[in-house]
Amino acid sequence: MATTKRLEVLKTYKIYIGGQFPRTESGRTYIACSPKGEQLANVCLSSRKDFRDAVGSARGAFGAWSGRSAFNRGQILYRIAEMLEGRKAQFVDELIKQGSSKAIAENEVNLSIDRLIYYSGWCDKYQQVFSSVNPVASSHFNFSVLEPMGVIAAIAPQENSLIGLVSIMAPVIAGGNTCVILASQNKALCGVTFAEVLNSSDLPGGVVNILTGKVSELLPYFADHMDVNATCFCESDKSMQQSIKEKAALNLKRVVIYEFQKWMNEETQSPYFINDFQEVKTTWHPIENIGGGKAGY
């Protein structure tokens, strides 16, 4: 029998909405290329309607996700790290295809796993760090606690396609938010493969939704959708930043801009990233005098 060369089965890179992998409703694709110009894959060119659907899923998932115990959210983030560890080789391979050296690619994947573990640990601790009991001059017990904002629309960093996405996503969901993330436009492979990791790690569908497509096309919708509570942007393009801020004013969205972050550095992980997507609720609870004296707090 003559030996024939086996045809490789190529993966269809699809988007991730509500725990499923649909193709974009628009039917459009673009070609993700390596820095040398080799064609790597056909990737979905998401439309505003995909974004709208993703926001709908994220909103639907918000109540249950924010209502989970902080400890349970930590367990799930840990599980994502476990799953990523198991598929390390695939990510290293994709990063190399997208232009990283082997050493840098391995480092990026390891750091991504560690960063997930890092935020997993913070899930049930940031509240204690950022909440406070406040001194007031009346007979009230006054305290401030953090609450998740809701649905976060984030445009992930373009340069570090895996660790950048993880660094944006992890603090957002650790804090009980749900999100829609636009993966790196030119390095889209890792974003889609990471969605497969999420899908196999007990993370409820809709908590994280990942789209691929053009930043310039989707940016206005990330900024002006009325059901989005905060928009996150990671590039230094001033006109884009300005445009986001203007559109975000429509429903007083919070705009979080991370410029010049070196996502491979340790300094780019901290509980302050969780805090960036939290609202502070302050409660004035009437009390009688404490300890026989005047209001004690």
Added chain:
Amino acid sequence: MAEIKTIPDFSLTPRIDQVGIEERASRFTKRSIKNETKIKGLKLALNMIDLTTLEGKDTDGKVKQLCYKACHLHDAYPGLPSVAAVCVYPSMVAVAKKALGDSGIKVASVATAFPSGQSTRDVKLRDTKFAINQGADEIDMVISRGKFHQGEYNFVFDEIAAIKEACGEARLKVILETGELGSYDKVRRASDIAMYAGADFIKTSTGKISPAATMPVTLVMLEAIRDFYYKTGKKIAMKPAGGISKAKLALHYLVMLNEVLGEEWMNNEWFRFGASSLANDILMQLMKQKTGVYQSADYFALD
């Protein structure tokens, strides 16, 4: 109005081609609708809604709130039509009637031991008369599905006729509860029985059983209405209810209505949507068209 001279043998009603109906129904979802038409369609759909609350936990307050919503759908959008009616249980008719005042919005009441219909003729008639005395403009009755399955079509027919008589001036909607009928053939047969027995509307579902309204089942009923109209010259109205919560789906229904029954039926005298959350989705779509921005439920009244 034309007189109905002969009552047909309901065991001989036309059989329905299941594959054909389902394919035909799916075609209606593929029409291209341009923006201007879409806005007109959305407003029309809004105007056809029977805003409904049929829950054990309904209170006077809930019904008043719903009535307020019916009158003030979204004040930030001037010039919107109102809904067609508010649909409640008989015990809430008086509250709804008072809350709606002279707004022109009708009060529809379910009756006849809704939703199961498992009660005596006497109880059903008194239920209906109570709702009428409280001021209901329209009555939504359920048919006895058990008797229907037993083949006692005369029983079902007589019951509808008796309720129709009790309704007096009020228009009667007959709920077939298609989710419990089991096949399109039976839906067609039940539609024919209801229309010959005096129904003003035929309605798919109570909303308590899944599946509720679907496009194929509604298509079967629309075709029954069309055939009945050709035979007797009498127009019957249609009300799909339950499961229609998206504006886009409502537009698909309007396309189907237009292509099966035509423009004469394209108003709230001859077509209604039984729904509660549909109104907000339509409002959000209309605001999207107006402002160009995707909307959030946070900025619309609860339904």
